[in-house]
Every structure is written in C-alpha cells, then in structure tokens.
Amino acid sequence: MKSRSSRPLAVGGLALLLTGVPALGALTMTLTPADYYGGTQGGEFLLGYAGFDFVPVATPGTPDGHFETFCIERNEHIHFGVTFYAALNTAAVHGGVGGGDPDPLDPLTAYLYAQFASGVLTDYTYDVSDGGAARSACADALQHVIWFIEEEEEQTWTPGDGSLADRYYQDAVLHAGQTIGAVRVLNLYRDAEGTQCAQDQIVLTPEPGGLLLLTVGPLVLSVLRRRN
Structure with missing residues (x-):
C-alpha cells in the first residue's frame, strides 16, 4: 500500500526486503465460527488461534x-x-484492489491497529453494554479508514466532518511513526503451495524483533463473528 504519510517503510528501524511466499513451517491457528462486530464484511473479526510461536496482543475482554x-x-x-x-x-501479497505485490503495510494502519488492539484507540467504544451497536459503528468506521489508507477503496467520509472515520484518520496522521512497529500481516492461503490466496489479516505481536520471518503452517480458519 502506498504510504499516504510519505514515510519510508521500515521495521524496528531496519529496512526490510520483502519476498514471496515463505517456506512452510509450523505456524498453526485454528478458528471457529461465531458472530462479529460491524457490517462491512470486514472487521472486527475475532480469531481463535493455536500453535503460534507468540501470543498476539488482544483487546481487553477478548477470550x-x-x-x-x-x-x-x-x-x-x-x-x-x-x-x-x-x-x-x-x-499483503497476491491480492487487494490497490498497491503492488508485495503490498507493504502502511504505518498509519499499523498505528491504528496497535492502538485498537491495545484497547486505547481514541473514540473507539469497546463496551458492549448496549448490545454492541456502538462498537459495531466504531468497527465499521475503522475498517473503512484502513481500506482507504491501504488504497482498497475511496474515502467514505468528508475530511473534517468530525465523524468517527475522520477522527481515526486524523489521529493516525498526527501520531503514527515511520515504521509499522510490532504489527504484522498474516498472509492466508487455501493451499500449502500458496497459490490460492485468502483475505489477509493484521496482528499485533508482543515485540518486533525475531518475528520478521516466521514460516507458513496449516491453519484451520473460520471467523468468529459477533452480531451487530
């Protein structure tokens, strides 16, 4: 994704050479179906995992x-x-509407996701005491901002309109750094050879060092979705 912030892509201060499909390995994740927040056919997705070499950072209250x-x-x-x-x-690799192949994650997206996963994204409602309506609205807004940053769709809000999407985007523009920090992309494939791509997701790792190149492994995936 072309960086809308015009920042060079680096990881932990180190420039990164991106390659194609990594070698197969033992990174295994199992997921089961449930409900979801939001109505964009995107996030929030709740993913259950097993066999990871690290524990993904999860929002407060996540099982x-x-x-x-x-x-x-x-x-x-x-x-x-x-x-x-x-x-x-x-x-991201071998997919998406905009960007190249590989398509580097934008630092603006990484900032927003890291804030979200850490439970501190400004103006994001994590509470679901209203049945999840407010959280669903936040999820929709954040997903649209991510898609816009990653050149997957046109801007869905008017700059300066004070909407949730506008506030998230301005927060990223003002506060994102020049790297993607500990945020990573999970490239998903339907086959071990990496010829049948699925929808790539993002994850916040505990630390950036040592996680630059993990191998591919079998992943049983369905999506835990919550109701709006």
Missing part, C-alpha cells in the same frame, strides 16, 4: 486464545471451517 483483527484486502475473503495456511509478513 483467551483469541484476538480481534481487521482485513486489509477489500476483494478477498475468508470462509468458515476451511483449512488455510498462514505466513507472518510485513505486506
């Missing part, structure tokens, strides 16, 4: 063994009860 995420490819999909293979990367 153990799970994390919340958003998609970064508007034109690809994930399905319930299907076995996938996953690679940890710094870019």
Whole structure:
C-alpha cells in the first residue's frame, strides 16, 4: 500500500526486503465460527488461534486464545471451517484492489491497529453494554479508514466532518511513526503451495524483533463473528 504519510517503510528501524511466499513451517491457528462486530464484511473479526510461536496482543475482554483483527484486502475473503495456511509478513501479497505485490503495510494502519488492539484507540467504544451497536459503528468506521489508507477503496467520509472515520484518520496522521512497529500481516492461503490466496489479516505481536520471518503452517480458519 502506498504510504499516504510519505514515510519510508521500515521495521524496528531496519529496512526490510520483502519476498514471496515463505517456506512452510509450523505456524498453526485454528478458528471457529461465531458472530462479529460491524457490517462491512470486514472487521472486527475475532480469531481463535493455536500453535503460534507468540501470543498476539488482544483487546481487553477478548477470550483467551483469541484476538480481534481487521482485513486489509477489500476483494478477498475468508470462509468458515476451511483449512488455510498462514505466513507472518510485513505486506499483503497476491491480492487487494490497490498497491503492488508485495503490498507493504502502511504505518498509519499499523498505528491504528496497535492502538485498537491495545484497547486505547481514541473514540473507539469497546463496551458492549448496549448490545454492541456502538462498537459495531466504531468497527465499521475503522475498517473503512484502513481500506482507504491501504488504497482498497475511496474515502467514505468528508475530511473534517468530525465523524468517527475522520477522527481515526486524523489521529493516525498526527501520531503514527515511520515504521509499522510490532504489527504484522498474516498472509492466508487455501493451499500449502500458496497459490490460492485468502483475505489477509493484521496482528499485533508482543515485540518486533525475531518475528520478521516466521514460516507458513496449516491453519484451520473460520471467523468468529459477533452480531451487530
């Protein structure tokens, strides 16, 4: 994704050479179907995982063994009860509406997701005492901002209109750094050879060092979705 902030892409201060599909390995995640927040056919997705070499950072109140995420490819999909293979990367590959291949994650997206996953994104309602309506509205707004930053769709709000999307985007423009920090892309595939792509997701790792190149492994994936 072309950086809308015009910042060079680096990870932990180190420039990163991106390659294609990493070698197969033992990164394994199992996911089961449920409900979701939002109505964009994107995030929030709740993903359950097993066999990771790290524990993803999850929003407060997320069940153990799970994390919340958003998609970064508007034109690809994930399905319930299907076995996938996953690679940890710094870019989306072989898909998406905009950008190249590989398509590096934008630091603006990384900032917003890190704030979200840490439970501190300004103006994001994590509470679901209203049945999840407010959280769904926040999820929709954040997903649209991510898709816009990643060049997956046109801007869906008017700059300066004070909407949730406008506030999230301005927050990222003002506060995002020049790197993607500890945020990574999970490249998903339906086959071990990496020829059938699924919708890439993002994850916040505990630390950036040592996680630049993890291998691909079998991934049983369906999406835990919550009702609006």
